[in-house]
Amino acid sequence: MAIRAPYRSLRGISAVAALLAIGAVGCSDVTDAVDSAKDSAKKVARQRSVFSLDVGDCYNPNGKAEGTAYTVEIVPCDEAHEGQVVGEFAIDDEGKEYPGDDGVSTIADTRCPVEAQKYAPDTWALPKGVGLFYYTPTKESWATGDRAVSCTYTAENGTFSGSLDTAKSLKPEQATYLKGSNAVYDALWTNQPEKETVEEDLAGYKAQAKAVAAALDAHVKGLDGIEGTEVGKLRATLTKAAGNWQKAADAADVDAFYIAYDPAFTDIDPNMSVAARKELGLATTVPADEAEVWAG
Structure with a gap:
């Protein structure tokens, strides 16, 4: 799947590997290294394929450049995060052929605002700097049957906390x-x-x-x-x-x-x-x- 959002190949490091790498250092350094390793391990454990994203998921992209994405870090919504999935739909595949990158983007540009408003109707209440982004099929994933589009509100800079789900309230x-x-x-x-x-x-x-x-x-x-x-x-x-x-x-x-x-x-x-x-x-x-x- 592709997104107007980050990509980076996933590379995790275990707590054991991190500890072996620190060598002979002071207690404070050891503590810092352990804490860092725990954070890394937690991040790895939270990784989820972009193919399994659900509406309501809060996440952090693995990277900062726009392009292709395979995984994101799913986090509790009360923690600081960069994005939240606020809608999803499947592209009509009656024609069978991949619509092209521009064609898929056009579909998402049209449908995602509609889906997002079902989840977060008051766009005035969105955190400052949050914009509508989306994960879409690539030509390669389309060939495997991928038709899903995940619509997200993502911070263009920084993070935000809390769920954007306001429709129910x-x-x-x-x-x-x-x-x-x-x-x-x-x-x-x-x-x-x-x-x-x-x-x-x-x-x-x-x-x-x-x-x-x-x-x-x-x-x-x-x-x-x-x-x-x-x-x-x-x-x-x-x-x-x-x-x-x-x-x-x-x-x-x-x-x-x-x-x-x-x-x-x-x-x-x-x-x-x-x-x-x-x-x-x-x-x-x-x-x-x-x-x-x-x-x-």
Whole structure:
């Protein structure tokens, strides 16, 4: 399996070998060597094949460079670790042939965000610096029947502690809010046209606007059943936003699209939802990458 993450061939050292290597040294050195050997032995005992990863597993990759991986160190989630498996799925192998590295990555790019949100719906609550990575089949493992993709949240630098499994602890109103909110931004980014300007692809941008408008309509309906002053204010804002996204979707020309798009985009600024999130008891810090987009 391959991952946008580390690889290093596994090389363990037993406690006996470590002790034989220290020679005639002081007691403190011996103690340090024993402790080091114990740590090494523990790490070896925790090694698991990437083919047997399960959702919920917390782990440390064996290395720091992106490439092919065969094993990872499984650790208790309350210990500091670099990643956690938050979703998994099998690639449809109807065509039988390996889709290619880019093809497999495209599938994972599409499916992993969906699977991850089932496990950790509130992306605002993720530890700082954690990103979505995945283990996927290689051409060689595909030939042996490997079709599994393991989706992980992995720290790009450093470690984090605790499980990211928050779905089970959500209250009904929190889950409803997150389902609707996530769908809105998924519609925005997954339907992003390849062309950089509306002039180059008006039809593509109108299709995106249609998808966002539909997601907003569903989100607003979900919010209808949730009480709260700030939630009510957000509902009103998003209702207006949905109308403008629909106007953009129906635009007869580029100028009409821009007139509707500017307020439509502004009204789904994540900062608009901070007060409602606080009222619902959800995370209130806008992720840096999202804040940057709406900062201009």
